[in-house]
Amino acid sequence: MSQISLTFPDGTARDFDAGTTPADVASAISTSLGKKAISATVNGTHWDLQWPIEADARIDIHTMKDDAPALELIRHDLAHIMARAVQEIWPEVKVTIGPVINNGWYYDFDRAEPFTPEDLGLIEQKMKEIIAKRDPVTTEVWKRDRAIAHYRDTGEQYKVELVEAIPGDQPIRMYWHGDWQDLCRGPHLQHTGQVPADAFKLMNVAGAYWRGDSSRPMLQRIYGVAFKTKQDLKAHLTMLEEAAKRDHRKLGREMELFHFQEEAPGMVFWHPNGWTVYRALEDYMRRKLTKAGYREIRTPQVVDRKLWEASGHWDKYRENMYITEIDEEHANEKRVNALKPMNCPCHVQVYNTGIKSYRDLPLRLAEFGSCHRYESHGALHGLMRVRGFTQDDAHIFCTEDQIEDECARFIDLLAGIYRDTGFAKFDIKLSTRPEVRVGSDEVWDKAEAALEKAILSVRNDYELDPGEGAFYGPKLDFKLTDAIGREWQCGTFQADFNLPERLDATYIGQDGEKHRPVMLHRAVLGSFERFLGILIENYSGKMPMWLAPRQVVVASIVSDADPYVDEVVNLLNSKEIRAESDIRNEKINYKVREHSVGKVPVILAIGAREVAERTVTVRRLGEKQTASMPLDEFVGQITSEALPPDLA
Secondary structure (H helix, E strand, C coil): CCEEEEECCCCCEEEEECCECHHHHHHHHCHHHHHHCCEEEECCEEECCCCCECCCEEEEEECCCCHHHHHHHHHHHHHHHHHHHHHHHCCCCEECCCCEECCEEEEEEECCCCCCHHHHHHHHHHHHHHHHHCCEEEEEEECHHHHHHHHHHCCCHHHHHHHHHCCCCCCEEEEEECCEEEECCCCCCCEHHHCCCCCEEEEEEEEEEHHHCCCCCEEEEEEEEECCCHHHHHHHHHHHHHHHHCCHHHHHHHCCCEECCCCCCCCCEECHHHHHHHHHHHHHHHHHHHHCCCEECCCCCEEEHHHHHHHCHHHHHHHHCCEEEECCCCCCCCEEEEECCCCHHHHHHHHCCCCCEHHHCCEEEEEEEEEECCCCHHHCECCCECCEEEEEEEEEEECHHHHHHHHHHHHHHHHHHHHHCCCCCEEEEEECCCCCCCCCHHHHHHHHHHHHHHHHHHCCCCEEECCCCECCECEEEEEEECCCCCEEEEEEEEEECCHHHHCCCCEECCCCCEECCEEEEEECCCCHHHHHHHHHHHCCCCCCCCCCCCCEEEEECCHHHHHHHHHHHHHHHHCCCCEEEECCCCCHHHHHHHHHHCCCCEEEEECHHHHHHCEEEEEECCCCCEEEEEHHHHHHHHHHHCCCCCCC
């Protein structure tokens, strides 16, 4: 039998028979590792312990101590165990697919009756019984015809379709959890007992079209979450409870910020309070960009399809675009336009106006661009996923030699904005060249090296995501962490060698010849709508003073205090403090409760004593204690507190 060489993470190598499995390798290293092993990574691919290795490779054996592979296997096995449990309880149910997702998994079922919350409890109990059996998990590779015949015989028509869609060069792999069988590419654990029975929970049921096609059958999707330990599950469920309390849609109603309605799905109706927050953030961003050397522009929202065809978006993005047809006067045919889904092609048009010299570069063009993208109704989610939004968009036109410096400048700008808005921690992911791309390897080498050097010049850590760059250039994605530990991908920085070529952007170099600029796409917030949703949830509605829609409410205790209340409000407004009066004939405790629900940072209570002494009694949101102080002292204090961070 031929030999293969397997290289371990420490650089050592050993020879094994071709066809050896990771389970064999683990046992050869030590008996204890053979018992603890759960999977392996072979040449960068997550590998089942049962799969044979036929050629020289690099190998790393995993145990339950390795979080990422362990969680992937636990969640993947639970998807199969759940499907098995469903079919053991209701044999007539048809199964489809069940992938691992963030924090858990889902599985789609074809069942005539809807699953109920009580059903989820039954399924959980059955799953625990299956886990307790410690049934072996085995796998085989079948020929396509055999797999199709098997699923036709068992009436699993969805599996027939899945097998038929598998490319001819990929194996048709079958897995058994005990006697229950499923089509799956793996890998999996070695027996059901390796799944922690107290660290998972079924969460909810939702509708899902088969293969995401609205013309296909509607299935029932059961979601579950799973972790390595009971404690991790409890922490996650606690986080979800906290997230529900912070839901920006709930807080948006309580704070009277915005609403949605069916006449304009996915479009935000901003209320005065919400628009105040929006404008405060927009004004702050405008000042930051101006100081950083950006020049603000404004481009049309409706643009002829010809530009989208030239940029390549018409072919790749048309299904997400809102398209309009206009009968132009005296035209022989209708003119086809689209609402812009992004700003990039329009920014190139501004750049292309007039001749540009190398002395004009870098040219930084910024726009708070109103964009529209069609999203399926089921994907819409408050401010987090909308159809109409405003990007804090900018494009930098520069030479290849300027990429590194522009990237470093951008990271510094982004870090300052995140810090000012309350996000001290963020992570950077560098995505490098995909297999299908434009541009030479030399240019890609230069661009990737420039982005990496820029990161290291500002900070020393980042995550590498090989092969996940855009087809037109490498990119950086920026993920911030909120108050309850959730990550949000907001900022981006992308080097584009493609669009300047397609839209014929040039500059005159030092040699007097025409050259192509590099186009750097960049955003800090991503979109104002989504970022405001993140801010609302991060602060649980208790916005920083400079962003609070109503910074102060001045509430009367007795009606005789009403004139002084008006005086205080007028004085605060003259200092650009967003203050309102509340002179309703209600008890002060009622007013305090109502404005606390509305997340007003400061409530001033004004009674006869305050009028006589020209003082105010200050109650801050979340504090039970009050403080009395002279009016002038409070005005000076609140004026300083309310300054945006870039002006403080």
